[in-house]
């Protein structure tokens with residue numbers, strides 16, 4: 001197998017397509033280092049035609065660190081898992097591989113993935129990398145869109161950069177579901193979704209680049225009136241998801257897309273509800289964000 005990876009840009013500011021890697025096989029340390037260097041630069045990497053088994057996806061993902069395990073929110077009961085708990089099952093299938101009914105509660109809850117977000121920003125230690133394998137892709141729609149939060153930050157005017165430098169936001173699944181009118185959460189479910197705080201601006205530990213850290217999970221900015229915070233977060237999100245910062249990934253079967261949640265947002269686009277879409281995500285756990293607020297960094 002070739003040990004030389006090459007990366008071809010797919011967008012003006014981020015996203016690279018990697019050639020020369022067969023992810024079904026164990027990779028050398030130098031290949032893993034090359035992938036880490038590439039994702040620090042490109043933020044999103046596309047690997048084509050990777051016919052991964054679940055075990056192969058787990059093995060490749062674990063080369064980048066400890067994996068997140070599915071954390072019970074109560075929406076999916078433990079006995080209902082279709083995949084190993086180290087997978088986030090972002091398919092539209094139940095444990096028997098049947099397509100979820102349109103009004104299925106788990107399906108409606110998962111529609112939160114259609115809102116711009118960064119994976120696990122609602123956890124105290126949010127995600128580093130996500131690796132999404134397209135086993136059965138939608139025939140129409142179902143693109144995953146990515147937005148480069150570094151380029152979006154760089155394009156802000158200096159006054160805005162100064163204003164947001166030390167702001168801290170609250171993130172919770174409750175807030176993102178509320179945006180879709182999914183508000184019939186039980187007290188037990190809500191208890192698993194308690195808000196966590198994250199800086200609005202963060203620095204990438206490898207590239208050193210500064211990013212907005214946005215997600216639809218944000219419900220407030222500490223110290224701000226709620227409506228003003230939500231209007232401002234909406235403004236920043238509109239800015240950060242302008243077409244020039246966004247790449248739309250059109251899935252081919254067996255694509256593996258890996259992204260860095262520390263400096264990107266993503267969302268899935270609409271697809272036919274009755275059609276099988278089998279997407280399997282593994283998630284590498286991260287570290288507490290590095291805030292760029294001067295007092296924090298000093």
Ligand SMILES: [Fe+2]
Nearest residue numbers: 113118119266
């Ligand atoms: Fe996601």
